[in-house]
Amino acid sequence: MALIPTASSPKQLRCSQCSLVKLCLPVGLNDEDMMQLESIIETSKIYKQNESVYRAGDPFHHVYAVKSGMFQTVAIDANGDSQIVGFHLPGELFGLDAIYPGHYTSTPVAVSSSIACSIDFKELSTLATQMPSLQHQLLTLMSKEMHASHVNMGDHSADQKIAGFILSLSARYKQRGYSANQFQLLMSRKDIANHLGMAPETVSRLLKRLINEDVLDINQSDITIKNMKYLQDTVGH
Amino acid sequence: MALIPTASSPKQLRCSQCSLVKLCLPVGLNDEDMMQLESIIETSKIYKQNESVYRAGDPFHHVYAVKSGMFQTVAIDANGDSQIVGFHLPGELFGLDAIYPGHYTSTPVAVSSSIACSIDFKELSTLATQMPSLQHQLLTLMSKEMHASHVNMGDHSADQKIAGFILSLSARYKQRGYSANQFQLLMSRKDIANHLGMAPETVSRLLKRLINEDVLDINQSDITIKNMKYLQDTVGH
DNA sequence: ACGATAAGTTGATATAGATCAACATCTCAA
DNA sequence: TTGAGATGTTGATCTATATCAACTTATCGT
Numbered sequence: 464m465a466l467i468p469t470a471s472s473p474k475q476l477r478c479s480q481c482s483l484v485k486l487c488l489p490v491g492l493n494d495e496d497m498m499q500l501e502s503i504i505e506t507s508k509i510y511k512q513n514e515s516v517y518r519a520g521d522p523f524h525h526v527y528a529v530k531s532g533m534f535q536t537v538a539i540d541a542n543g544d545s546q547i548v549g550f551h552l553p554g555e556l557f558g559l560d561a562i563y564p565g566h567y568t569s570t571p572v573a574v575s576s577s578i579a580c581s582i583d584f585k586e587l588s589t590l591a592t593q594m595p596s597l598q599h600q601l602l603t604l605m606s607k608e609m610h611a612s613h614v615n616m617g618d619h620s621a622d623q624k625i626a627g628f629i630l631s632l633s634a635r636y637k638q639r640g641y642s643a644n645q646f647q648l649l650m651s652r653k654d655i656a657n658h659l660g661m662a663p664e665t666v667s668r669l670l671k672r673l674i675n676e677d678v679l680d681i682n683q684s685d686i687t688i689k690n691m692k693y694l695q696d697t698v699g700h
Numbered sequence: 701m702a703l704i705p706t707a708s709s710p711k712q713l714r715c716s717q718c719s720l721v722k723l724c725l726p727v728g729l730n731d732e733d734m735m736q737l738e739s740i741i742e743t744s745k746i747y748k749q750n751e752s753v754y755r756a757g758d759p760f761h762h763v764y765a766v767k768s769g770m771f772q773t774v775a776i777d778a779n780g781d782s783q784i785v786g787f788h789l790p791g792e793l794f795g796l797d798a799i800y801p802g803h804y805t806s807t808p809v810a811v812s813s814s815i816a817c818s819i820d821f822k823e824l825s826t827l828a829t830q831m832p833s834l835q836h837q838l839l840t841l842m843s844k845e846m847h848a849s850h851v852n853m854g855d856h857s858a859d860q861k862i863a864g865f866i867l868s869l870s871a872r873y874k875q876r877g878y879s880a881n882q883f884q885l886l887m888s889r890k891d892i893a894n895h896l897g898m899a900p901e902t903v904s905r906l907l908k909r910l911i912n913e914d915v916l917d918i919n920q921s922d923i924t925i926k927n928m929k930y931l932q933d934t935v936g937h
Numbered sequence: 938a939c940g941a942t943a944a945g946t947t948g949a950t951a952t953a954g955a956t957c958a959a960c961a962t963c964t965c966a967a
Numbered sequence: 968t969t970g971a972g973a974t975g976t977t978g979a980t981c982t983a984t985a986t987c988a989a990c991t992t993a994t995c996g997t
Contacts, residue, residue, distance in 0.1 A: 606799035
């Protein structure tokens with residue numbers, strides 16, 4: 464009888480079997496190293512929509528790799544205002560910004576039903592000292608996130624922010640082997656607005672304008688980019 | 701006769717002698733490890749005001765540690781608009797966002813006459829695999845930068861951005877052993893405005909308002925914070 | 938399938954901050 | 968020391984986007 468993973472705990476912790484092996488932490492590892500990495504992945508758990516992985520304020524012990532779906536990291540400030548810091552796609556890590564303060568500063572919430580792999584950071588960094596490729600990939604993933612946030616700083620107008628946001632998702636989906644021109648906008652308009660620092664009404668209006676100008680096509684959460692160049696010209700990079 | 705370093709090339713490459721040993725890369729290293737780190741620091745060069753360390757587009761080989769003064773990293777987009785991505789204080793690194801793309805994406809310019817240490821990244825990462833503490837500090841410094849940019853995302857209004865900017869400098873100077881309440885605003889108003897994504901006129905007006913409300917005192921580049929709590933309440937974190 | 942609740946859209950209005958313009962002050966080279 | 972260009976300030980106006988409000992459409996539990 465075959466071993467069937469349960470819904471709440473898919474025991475497939477084999478990076479080597481995972482489709483994200485070319486994007487996630489294992490990039491550049493040989494088979495033996497990958498087995499060692501697999502051995503420190505503690506769980507690979509399904510999170511239901513709106514379920515959170517940990518809470519802002521919790522002590523930092525693990526970093527997480529998105530296996531499927533999407534997580535958004537939400538920070539709450541002293542006034543109780545929430546800020547969606549980022550959206551995390553399969554193959555991306557979250558929790559790394561907690562290394563420095565030693566506790567998490569945002570709460571990752573599953574945007575749709577999603578799977579994340581949990582990795583003890585102490586074990587990960589120990590392993591990284593033994594595996595130059597793993598260390599390099601960890602640094603690369605962090606550099607990538609720094610780089611992305613620097614690029615976004617240049618987007619000042621609401622149009623630039625929206626265009627930049629769509630282009631970023633497009634590029635990241637493309638990297639993951641999906642279409643760059645057609646994908647799901649899984650998060651709500653309200654959350655897009657919050658993340659970009661604008662009103663939901665503005666998101667709605669600007670998306671409508673892009674649809675009218677034949678730049679985009681949107682059916683509920685399904686988005687098609689019909690004029691990529693227009694978006695690129697809008698952001699100017 | 702004592703060995704006197706020349707102005708253009710201060711040959712003091714000893715981290716152990718550097719006042720930033722508690723903040724910069726050497727944090728947590730023992731004497732022997734520190735000597736090894738010292739051995740891969742290639743130069744510690746003085747940059748005149750407005751002089752740049754490298755150019756955006758150059759291939760990535762080195763990361764830099766600020767030894768004294770201040771550097772600002774400037775990115776130019778396709779439309780020729782420049783964006784000041786960050787200001788770097790002594791003990792901070794720059795160039796790390798280039799690991800991922802493999803080439804620099806911004807140009808670091810000395811805000812005032814400044815010194816930076818140049819470190820070959822390949823050698824640094826090799827060393828980091830041999831020294832868990834060095835690897836940890838490298839990851840910590842990157843995490844710190846990610847964390848800071850996430851915190852800044854919450855600042856939406858111009859007041860919040862200015863307050864957040866001043867508080868960030870204050871905290872960083874304090875960490876470096878300087879007063880949290882009094883320091884030099886070395887960069888120009890125009891550059892502050894550019895960095896924060898607002899008009900220089902707005903910076904001028906808001907700073908004036910903060911002076912009138914007895915929150916700040918400013919004499920040319922010298923700034924005194926008279927009401928830290930007001931600034932903290934403004935940003936709300 | 939139905940109604941309740943949330944999410945999204947559209948329009949009208951208000952406002953924070955950009956832009957334009959004039960002036961003031963600083964910096965520094967001759 | 969002067970004066971020219973850069974930097975900063977102040978005021979008047981304009982505009983992008985927030986806010987408020989009403990409505991429509993989707994979602995989901997029963």
